[in-house]
Amino acid sequence: MTIPSPIPRRIAHFDLDTFFVAVERLKDPTLVGQPVLVGGRGPRSVVATASYEARVFGCHSAQPMTQALRLCPQAIVVPPDFASYRTASEGFHAVLREASPLVESVGLDEAYADLTGIGVAADGPREAAEAARRRVRGELGLAVSVGIAGSRTVAKVASDRAKPDGVLDVPVGGDAVFLAPLPLRDLPFLGPRAEERLRAAGVRTLGQLAQLDERWLLATFGSHGLGLARRARGIDPEPVHSDARAAVSVSREVTFGEDVTDLDRLRQVLRAHAEEIGADLRASERRARTVTLKARWPDFTTFTRGATFGQPLQTTEQLSSAGASLLDQLFVQEGRHPVRLIGLGATNLVEDAVQLGFEDGRLLHDQQLDRAIDEIRDRFGNDALWRGLAPRRRWR
């Protein structure tokens, strides 16, 4: 009797090539072949995406637009059009969901798909990935690069090396060998600080990182160090989380450069958190029954406070005032302190439905306002507009 060999785990990472630029080129074919920068033109704007033609000149995303234009003055600057990106992104994800039941979106232009056991032949996963690539190209006119490997980490590294418009199928069992010659910065979640420390210790490649002494890693980076080495060996058991299992919470937090004592400032930050959380909830069509506040004093003492509501919340106004009263409550209970970190969270998420009352004119008004703001931001970017924060009226 022979024991059948286990089906090897195959994870694919799909990443659309210069996504925003590609969508803009579909809208305006004259942009094809030109250096294109998607982003605002304001003095503080940054590049959202640079076409490969612009990258040749040293342009890249997250670069200040002024700097990019200095490097490549002939570049064509296109303002972002998030509504189109969203539509294209939905099409992209729909194709992937037909390729695999287990798809996890990690952004408009990126997703993991678990292709384990797909197809009858050993190269079933690769065929499925190729078929998805052909459909994205044929139906949406977009190029997508794919990395296939035994784990998320390696698949992501592989898709990056497959660009542009390619497939990199790391052979089963070959993950560690594939990673070994690569430079440190290719490993996801390896930050510049860690890279610096490793380089100082003479480590240049992922293969060298994989071989490091665990005690040294533990002493230098804590438990994070062990994780780095493990992933450098291609070991990453993190599964692909199906999008069907929706997020269980949405939260935002910020650590201040300098501790903050001003209550108005703290409320302002909570309000900004509420804006973002509210937009997330609205985009994913959910409401929160529970709002949580997280605050950290300069000595790192950390508090969380929560409030649960009979009617689930969603508007920026509701989230922000819930946060403000939790902060008041915390200060009453613990005394006023300078704040190092403040965060707001929405948990206990439920369907986007709420019982309207006879006196909910205000709620409907706030909902409409939020949606109008969301639409404007989708189209023109997050900085397109902000709520007026007249200090008197805001915190009745």
Next chain:
Amino acid sequence: MRVACQQDQLHRGLSAVSRAVPARSVLPITQHVLVEADEGRIKLSATDAETIAITYTIPATVAQSGAITMPSRLLSDFVATLPRDEIEMNLAERSRQVSLSCARNAASIGGMDPDEFPPIPPVEGSGAIAIEADRLRQALDHVVFAAATDDSRPVLTGVHFAIGAASIRLAAADGFRLAVYELELPAGAPQEREVIVPARALGELARLLPEAEQPVTMTVNAAQTQVLFDLGHATLVANLIQGTFPNYQQLIPASSATRTEVSVGEFRQETRLASVFARDGSGIVRLTATPGDAGSPGRLLVTARAEEVGNNEGEIDAIIAGEEAKIAFNSRYLIEVLNVITTDRVAIETSSPSAPGVLRPVGDDRYVHVVMPMFVQW
């Protein structure tokens, strides 16, 4: 006190008055029932000393008149379990011990001084109104359930009685729904006035009404602080809720974009089915009304879905006037109103997914029910 009565009658009386006994109270004697024997009858009384008092009179053979209080729960449970036979009660005045015997059972229950029992105020006023018990009960059934159960706005925990010359308009609302019922008074009312009666008291009154053999008289005292409902064998006194009831007329939409007429029975059945699936998702039931075209009837689609569980879809024939409509309601709100409508058909009037819906029994313009929809993603 020495008295004899029938077990079934005492049991019925105790069940009726015990509804006024508060679950918890700082005043221990309010957990007791006052038993007064006099002139061929036993009068049972209970009160929470706050909003409600109920009395109930049963026939008895009174050998010696007297009065005592006994713990309500203990006495009710004991009497309920006794065989259907004659019960004798003897009070030892000094020790305040009551010995009860029935068939071959005997018990002794410690009582308290009847003078300590909170006095139930006499409600006297001009202008008592006589209302036929069945009609009053029907009116109460239509509105009481719509009153608020939380105290955040006390006036909404009551039912508003607008007493006119020829009718009483009863209204209850809880912020999400409004029920208005026009109760005709063939005998008329001597004085026009408005009072707010606690819904809880009216719920208890509704339970007593089926036994009433004569018209109920409703009396409001001169100070407009209390109301008495006298059923003959039983009385209910309630403290009126002070305050201004919201002007609810403005909550009833004057027009609608769509009028959907369906069978009450079918609509209730489909809503119940949908509510099984709606249980997980805040009870959301979605209604889609599609007008029919030449020859074919319109239809009302009743749907519900439970995330990651499944969904339900039911369809009923409807007569639809106006445009296609979509609206979502809490299933409980729909079922509660459909349970009290006595006509065969009901009309649902809607204007938009976020505007109130109006339910009216077809052919009975005494009743209007307004319910706020749920905001949902379609």
